[in-house]
Amino acid sequence: MRKTVQYLVLLTTSLMMMSCASESDLPYDLAPLADSGANDTFIETRTATQVTSGLKVLPETLEMGEVSSDYVEGSFTISVIGTEPVEIKSVKHMCCGAVTVKPELAGKTILPNKPIDVVMAVNKRKFGEFSAIAQVTSSPGIPVNLVMNMNFSKLLDIGPEEILEKAVLGESIETAVTAQYLRKEDEEPLELIQDKSDFGIFKPVSVSKKSARFVRHPDETEQSWRDTIEIKLAAKDPMPLGMHQSHLLLKWNNNLSPTKLPARIDILHVVKPRVRLLFVGAVSPGQILTREISLIVHDKDAKYPNIDSIKAVPDDVVNVNDESNNENISVTITAPSETGRFSADVTIDFEGDLPDLVIPVSGIVK
Secondary structure, eight states: OOHHHHHHHHHHHHHHHTTOOOOOOSSSGOOOOOSSSSGHHHHHHHOOGGOEEEEEEEESSSSEEESSSEEEEEEEEEEEEEEOOOOEEEEEEEETTEEEEEEEOOOOEEEEEOOOOEEEEEEEESSSSEEEEEEEEEESSOEEEEEEEEEEEOEEEEEEESEEEEEEEEOOOEEEEEEEEEEESSSSOOOOOGGGGGTEEEEEEEEEEEEEESSTTTTTTOOOOEEEEEEEEESSSSSSSSSEEEEEEEEETTTOOOEEEEEEEEEEOOOESSSEEEEEEETTTTTTEEEEEEEEEEEEOOOOOOOEEEEESSSEEEEEEEOOOSSSSEEEEEEOSSSEEEEEEEEEEESSSOOOOOHHHHHHEE
């Protein structure tokens, strides 16, 4: 009897001590998870390797490496340990909505041998190493964590990724490039540091800059700045007809890698035929056809340039009719006697300095 009383006293004392214990005295896996970023350091030390029952998360930690975007997604698989279904009670994310888990897990029951795939997304701009964590609480079982580590690199966005411009012969060629850079508060603002030769076939017309504070979430204490630079460019020299390929090299401060932008400039004739190729289809040997080729000026308010002469080669296949004028070219096509594909060219010579315009003609003799 005496031993029984001593045992009850000892048990009562132990229970009283446990009820008075602080959170720091509790077993590590049972300590509560904070909802805000105040205990981010505490949260980040918890990993899925501590799970011994209930739910299991794979991978235990997802290493994303270096990322240069402020939106990152990672995939996890959650499965049941044991033979009993497990109900998910809640999911707590760190950083006030910057971390989300899809699909919604709270209230969902996971069955044995039927794992589910989830995606954790991070929508938060930070610099350097960062751990995103979402804690899943279930019954039965102890909480498990989805952990995704990443290293945010400096972010420099350039647009467009390729310069594509069209211009009519003799017109000025202008384009623009915009750079946006997200940086720390104590970092130097974005600057162009280059020679004029780096612009290739272009020359800078103007460079405008602006900076503004960048805050995505109210809990962020680290100040970020977004720099925007707009570079307006023009072609250095007049370009002849055809497609011209070059590149633009942009050099930056802050040890950023240079940006190489490809450029393609298409210089068009003042006049264009309504059809680039006159194809008459299948014809019989010796068959004679009459066709008209309409000409269009790119500028609808401009006058049609005067035609000096029109030549067709070979002239035994194509002949230019007398009723041709500055807007319409009339030709007579005589199919060769031999079967197979045939071709010819109609060349229009304009008055002044305009280059010739060549219109291919083809067909098939059957």
